[in-house]
Every structure is written in structure tokens, then in C-alpha cells.
Amino acid sequence: MAAGDVHEVRIADSDTWFPALEGERILRAAQRAGVWLPFECGWGSCGTCKVVLLEGAVSALFDDAPSASPRDARRGRILVCQSSATTDLVIKPSWVSGEPRPEFDTDSCAAVLVEEEDLGPDIRRFRFRLDRAIGYREGQHAILDLGAGLRRCYSMANLSGSADVDFIAKRYDGRPGSERLFSLGKGAEISIEVPYGEMWVRGSERPLCLVAGGTGVAPILGMLRGLVATSDPRPTHVFFGANTRDELVCWADLVGLAGELHDGRVTGALVRPGPGWDGARGFVTDALAPALPDLTSATFYLAGPPVMTDAVLALLKESGVQLDRIHYDSFG
Numbered sequence: 001m002a003a004g005d006v007h008e009v010r011i012a013d014s015d016t017w018f019p020a021l022e023g024e025r026i027l028r029a030a031q032r033a034g035v036w037l038p039f040e041c042g043w044g045s046c047g048t049c050k051v052v053l054l055e056g057a058v059s060a061l062f063d064d065a066p067s068a069s070p071r072d073a074r075r076g077r078i079l080v081c082q083s084s085a086t087t088d089l090v091i092k093p094s095w096v097s098g099e100p101r102p103e104f105d106t107d108s109c110a111a112v113l114v115e116e117e118d119l120g121p122d123i124r125r126f127r128f129r130l131d132r133a134i135g136y137r138e139g140q141h142a143i144l145d146l147g148a149g150l151r152r153c154y155s156m157a158n159l160s161g162s163a164d165v166d167f168i169a170k171r172y173d174g175r176p177g178s179e180r181l182f183s184l185g186k187g188a189e190i191s192i193e194v195p196y197g198e199m200w201v202r203g204s205e206r207p208l209c210l211v212a213g214g215t216g217v218a219p220i221l222g223m224l225r226g227l228v229a230t231s232d233p234r235p236t237h238v239f240f241g242a243n244t245r246d247e248l249v250c251w252a253d254l255v256g257l258a259g260e261l262h263d264g265r266v267t268g269a270l271v272r273p274g275p276g277w278d279g280a281r282g283f284v285t286d287a288l289a290p291a292l293p294d295l296t297s298a299t300f301y302l303a304g305p306p307v308m309t310d311a312v313l314a315l316l317k318e319s320g321v322q323l324d325r326i327h328y329d330s331f332g
């Protein structure tokens with residue numbers, strides 16, 4: 001089959017089918033056709049999009065996807081977010097719908113990089129203008145197609161509902177995705193799929209505890225902006241950890257937003273505090289641990305590098321916080 005060929009993907013035991021281009025992610029082809037299959041992260045970590053492949057053959061686009069296992073391969077289960085059809089297919093998902101779930105009306109948008117702002121050492125805010133206004137739950141992420149097969153997740157830091165989306169990203173030396181993002185330059189055109197992910201503030205009476213490490217501040221800022229915009233009355237405590245004061249980016253924004261809430265506060269923690277820092281010292285867990293007795297009924301939202309989310313999850317588990325009160329995005 002040549003590039004550009006179209007394959008027919010049929011849903012088992014139904015009349016539903018959709019066309020999938022050679023090389024196109026099956027999940028994306030389904031979304032394009034208005035056939036809604038289960039999905040969540042969009043990139044291979046959650047496993048929600050697994051379907052049984054009953055007929056045909058696919059090409060796996062990310063062999064190291066965290067949720068792809070040899071057992072799944074033996075049982076004919078594939079991730080539709082990271083597979084493309086190489087023949088006509090028959091698949092069996094756990095459900096199929098003609099309507100997207102309210103939080104997952106995901107689409108691919110053409111985007112232009114219109115603004116860049118250096119916030120800290122190798123940390124930058126990128127504003128992309130999409131070809132239309134889009135809706136998401138603050139805290140969710142997008143998938144940026146950076147070209148040549150490089151797709152990377154970044155969380156929106158601004159309020160939903162506009163054509164402009166802000167991301168806060170860190171550049172890692174020698175690592176292709178973030179290096180590509182930082183080298184795009186104003187005016188660059190890419191495509192962005194949005195929204196994905198389960199990170200958004202759930203409605204309940206419980207107090208909120210938002211915990212960010214490094215660029216994990218992006219979704220936490222988005223959530224805080226959402227809480228301010230809706231005048232959310234819940235007590236909200238934000239913890240933000242970084243190595244140095246320079247890396248504690250958007251600190252003034254966090255403090256300002258928390259100040260607009262009915263009962264909001266922010267605690268910063270620095271591993272290497274310079275002179276003049278009067279906040280907490282050490283890891284974000286060192287700041288969070290002594291506050292936990294006051295947060296026994298809170299719902300927790302965590303975002304940041306895996307080392308940070310793992311440490312916070314372990315602390316919360318040790319402290320007896322029930323898993324259904326913890327939502328997190330691990331940036332790995």
C-alpha cells in the first residue's frame with residue numbers, strides 16, 4: 001500500500017465504520033469521522049483506548065508506549081492512539097458512540113506560534129493561535145505535532161474558550177521533542193490535538209490541594225484560573241516546588257490568583273533557596289507533609305516530573321489519602 005491509501009475500519013457487531021489513511025492514528029481517524037471510541041491520554045500511557053483487533057493488520061507507532069504490553073500483543077489488543085491501519089480492519093472496542101464525552105470533544109487544529117516568553121532557565125511560555133476557539137477543562141493537555149513523528153504532550157496554562165493556548169515548557173538538552181519546540185520560532189505552523197487527559201477540577205464540597213513541580217505549574221495555573229473565573233468557594237492550597245527561585249516560574253501569577261479566591265493560599269518550596277527566600281526549604285513533599293493534617297478531607301491534583309509525582313503519591317498514600325481523591329499528570 002502506498003502513503004495516502006485509505007483503509008476501512010469496521011466496528012465488530014455493528015454497521016459502524018470509518019476510513020483511516022495509511023499512517024494515520026486509528027483514534028484520530030475515528031475522531032475525524034465522528035466515531036467516538038474510548039480514549040484519555042492520547043499518547044500511550046493510560047491504556048483506555050485498547051481494542052481487540054479481530055481482522056487485519058496494524059503498524060505500531062510507539063513501540064515503547066507505557067501501556068502496551070506483550071500480553072496485550074498476544075491477545076490481539078492494540079492501542080488505537082498509537083497504531084495505524086495497514087489493511088482494512090475489524091476492531092472490537094469496549095464501547096462506541098456517535099457523540100464525544102463532554103470533556104473529550106477532541107480535534108486537530110492548525111496552530112501558529114504567535115508569542116514566546118522566557119520565564120526561567122530553559123523554561124518558556126509558548127502561545128499558539130489555533131484556527132478556531134476551542135473548549136477544554138482547565139488542567140487538560142494537548143498533543144503538539146512537532147514534525148517528523150515527534151508528538152509531545154503539553155498542558156494548557158490558560159482559560160478554555162479562546163483560540164489562543166498557552167503552554168509552559170522546559171527544554172531538555174539533547175532530547176528531541178522539547179529541543180524542537182524551543183527551535184520553532186515565531187510564525188511556525190504546527191498542528192495541535194486538543195483536549196486530552198483526566199486532569200481537571202471535579203465538583204465536590206471538598207477543599208482543594210494543588211501540587212506542582214517544575215513546569216507542572218502549567219496545568220495548576222490553568223486550574224487556578226478556572227477556579228477564579230467561576231468564583232469557586234472551596235478552600236484551595238497550592239504547593240509549588242522547584243530547585244531555585246529562578247525556576248519558580250509564574251510565582252507572582254499563582255500568588256495573585258490565590259489571592260482572588262475566597263480562601264486561597266500558596267506555599268513555595270525550593271531545594272536550593274538563595275538569599276532572601278523566606279518560603280519552605282527542600283522538596284515539595286517537605287512543605288506538603290506538615291500541612292497534611294489540615295488537608296484530611298481535600299481532593300489532590302498533582303502535576304510535574306515523575307520523580308515528583310511519585311514522591312507526592314507515596315506521601316499521600318502513607319498518610320491514608322484515598323486514591324479516588326488524587327488526580328495527577330506525571331510528565332514522563
Ligand SMILES: Cc1cc2nc3c(=O)[nH]c(=O)nc-3n(C[C@H](O)[C@H](O)[C@H](O)COP(=O)(O)OP(=O)(O)OC[C@H]3O[C@@H](n4cnc5c(N)ncnc54)[C@H](O)[C@@H]3O)c2cc1C
Nearest residue numbers: 043062153154155168169170175176177178215218331332
Ligand atoms: C500529560 C502530560 C502533560 C505534560 N505537560 C507538560 C507541560 O505542560 N510542560 C512541560 O514542560 N512538559 C510537559 N510534559 C512533558 C513533555 O511531554 C515531554 O515529555 C518533556 O518535555 C520531555 O520531552 P522531550 O521530547 O524533550 O524528551 P524526549 O526524551 O525526547 O521524550 C520523552 C517523552 O516523550 C514521550 N514519547 C516518546 N515517543 C513518543 C511518541 N511516539 N508519541 C508520544 N509520546 C512519545 C516519552 O514517552 C516521554 O514521555 C507533559 C507530559 C505529559 C504526559
Ligand code: FES
Nearest residue numbers: 042044047049081
Ligand atoms: S493509551 Fe491513553 S488514549 Fe491510548
